[in-house]
Amino acid sequence: MTPRLPSLLAAAVDEARAEPAGRVTQVYPALAAVDPALLAAAVHAGDAAPVAAGHADARFILMSVAKPFVLAVAVDAVGAARVRSLTGMRATGLPFNDPAAITAAPDGRTNPMVNPGAITVSSLLGDGDVRAGEAAIRDGLSAFAGRALAADAPMVDAIHATNQRNRLLAGLLDERGLLGCDLEDALRLYTYQSCLGITVADLARMGAVLAHGGVDPVEGTRVVGAEAAAVAVEAMALAGMYEATDAWMGAVGLPTKSGIAGGLVAVAPGVGAITAYSPGLDAAGNPVRAQAVARTMTPVLAALG
Incomplete structure (x- = not known):
């Protein structure tokens, strides 16, 4: 780690505050x-602890930032071929929760970074047992973070009670045979993964595991297989920023995943990860100030490689 990294990150956070x-x-x-x-x-970056700045103690729920990590867990559990056969791996060009992404495709498949594909991914864990599925998600993502994570139970209940759009998506998937378990259980698992609580430091370590091919750079232990990590990073590069992904990859170049709670993780393969949290979103559902931090810090992270 460069001695200047903490000051550079703090400056990037201060600069981002000037953004809308x-x-x-x-x-x-x-x-x-x-x-x-x-x-x-x-x-x-490297095997040191994450460097954090700003409201670093703020806890937030993962929401869609969970998607690449749950995808990696699912690939390890059931194999990449089965996951791809049910989720697809195509950019839809549509908002993350648009049912047209399912209905306009001949086979109904999308990709694992938008809600339809991610609901399918969740449904593949637990062999039809929702509690086992929750445990697979919780334990799998805890291994990424290097500490025990927990779901925000009131948030799970609140979101599950108001997720009408995801219920519509799950129904369309079920009609097409694209769920690995009961519709209600699939919804519950997807909501559960979305409500795991983290900090930016937790998320940075999780991203670093993907950057290092599934190996935790701190402990040197394997969290997921190399293929699982590669599939997750591929999906992030395809659609991690929803319909804004092409522009993001052209301008920034790092596979990135955002979530509507405000989290963002950008992965530099072989180097490490940048994460940021800002609840305010743009029209595509990506956190505005978090993107600004990632844009500023990308060349800094590249230099550490």
């Missing part, structure tokens, strides 16, 4: 009251 805050998601009432001024970031 964006609009906190209104998709779920449980997330609508979050303070849009919150901003935190972290970088994990």
